[in-house]
Amino acid sequence: MKYDVKNFKLAEGGKKRIEWAYHDMPVLQQVYEKFAKNKPLKGKRMSACLHVTAETANLARVLKAGGADIVLVASNPLSTQDDVAAALVKYYGVPTYAVCGENKDSYYKHLHIALKHKPVVTMDDGADLISLLHTKYISWAKSVLASMEETTTGVIRLKSLERENRLLLPVVAVNDAKTKNMFDNRYGTGQSTIDGIIRATDILLAGKTVVVAGYGWCGRGFAMRARGMGAKVVVTEIDKIKALEAAMDGFNVMPMIDAARIGDLFCTLTGNMSILRKEHFRVMKNGAFVCNSGHFDVEIDIPALKKMSNKVIKNVRNFVDEYRVGKKSIYVLGEGRLINLAAAEGHPASVMDMSFATQALATEFAVKNYKKLENKVYNVPDKIENDVARLKLQSMGITIDTLTKEQKKYLESWNIGT
Numbered sequence: 001m002k003y004d005v006k007n008f009k010l011a012e013g014g015k016k017r018i019e020w021a022y023h024d025m026p027v028l029q030q031v032y033e034k035f036a037k038n039k040p041l042k043g044k045r046m047s048a049c050l051h052v053t054a055e056t057a058n059l060a061r062v063l064k065a066g067g068a069d070i071v072l073v074a075s076n077p078l079s080t081q082d083d084v085a086a087a088l089v090k091y092y093g094v095p096t097y098a099v100c101g102e103n104k105d106s107y108y109k110h111l112h113i114a115l116k117h118k119p120v121v122t123m124d125d126g127a128d129l130i131s132l133l134h135t136k137y138i139s140w141a142k143s144v145l146a147s148m149e150e151t152t153t154g155v156i157r158l159k160s161l162e163r164e165n166r167l168l169l170p171v172v173a174v175n176d177a178k179t180k181n182m183f184d185n186r187y188g189t190g191q192s193t194i195d196g197i198i199r200a201t202d203i204l205l206a207g208k209t210v211v212v213a214g215y216g217w218c219g220r221g222f223a224m225r226a227r228g229m230g231a232k233v234v235v236t237e238i239d240k241i242k243a244l245e246a247a248m249d250g251f252n253v254m255p256m257i258d259a260a261r262i263g264d265l266f267c268t269l270t271g272n273m274s275i276l277r278k279e280h281f282r283v284m285k286n287g288a289f290v291c292n293s294g295h296f297d298v299e300i301d302i303p304a305l306k307k308m309s310n311k312v313i314k315n316v317r318n319f320v321d322e323y324r325v326g327k328k329s330i331y332v333l334g335e336g337r338l339i340n341l342a343a344a345e346g347h348p349a350s351v352m353d354m355s356f357a358t359q360a361l362a363t364e365f366a367v368k369n370y371k372k373l374e375n376k377v378y379n380v381p382d383k384i385e386n387d388v389a390r391l392k393l394q395s396m397g398i399t400i401d402t403l404t405k406e407q408k409k410y411l412e413s414w415n416i417g418t
């Protein structure tokens, strides 16, 4: 088996971590049993470009148990857990190409390896494989039955391809499933972003002014958790409804140029570029921390910060670079890449359980139904969402009410009045 991982000797530790995560993934465990029995992906060549974490390793095991011939590559140069990558190769037979800290060349070399595998199903976290399929591998794109997309940024790109009538294969927007974004994006990002910031800086959040850029599911989750730690939270938005929601959730809402003057810590979670830029750095306080928890490393304009700095001191602490602008220092965490995966371990297994059970079941759906699918972006079927929610509730020991016959009739009627 071919692979590219940092150090095989780390495999033992990686296996322990994968097993630890698996305990907290009860829904995925049930999907594993079903896939091992029914082999819904039998013989299907698959390439997955995901954050190579313990949770992803468990997803890869499930897909392999379902019969997929799977290759795994990283979806971010800083998020790979090297011990997990080694264990995937050594103990679970998954060809893995991922090295934490790899440069752009190595990152893209791995993406090319994933596509040279000639996958008939692809899985992305950020649309990198799909992007290549629509540029350098167009001739292979028509052989791909379907592709899954894990994240908001990826879905935005796919919808843009669809709008331009250029989408060459059917895609399932796993990110848009409620069983994914309401939980993973909100509670997962909320907790793991706080975790990453604390691991990187060890600062006390209580009493700090924390500026949250973007009030989508990720921003909501992070703002909620930052408030829980005692921070004074400011939200910046461009969307009127979301801004209103943030205001009525009790947060201070203002333009970034005003927030930039008062913030102690800034976190971008928008999916857009240049959220923090020159004019903001110029007015920031001495000692301000800036980080990003959106998909790509474009939300903080680091090149602009570098240009206006008289000195850059790398690694003043792990995951912290100091930029001296005049007499003040601005600290950039995790090189502006996803701080929750760069400095911490990403979302906890319990929430990835729902995202990855949804991924696996969406893959089964797409493989079963590809002949009926057009080159469009599809939502995850309601049945899958309901199954995942039901199994998660079950695993948490929670039971809920059901409609009585009368209630059902009432809801279906239009003429039962006062």
Ligand code: ADE
Pocket (backbone or CB within 6 Å): 050, 051, 052, 053, 054, 055, 056, 188, 341, 345, 346, 347, 348, 349, 352
């Ligand atoms: N995205 C965010 N957290 C993750 C995790 N733990 N594993 C894979 N992808 C993630």
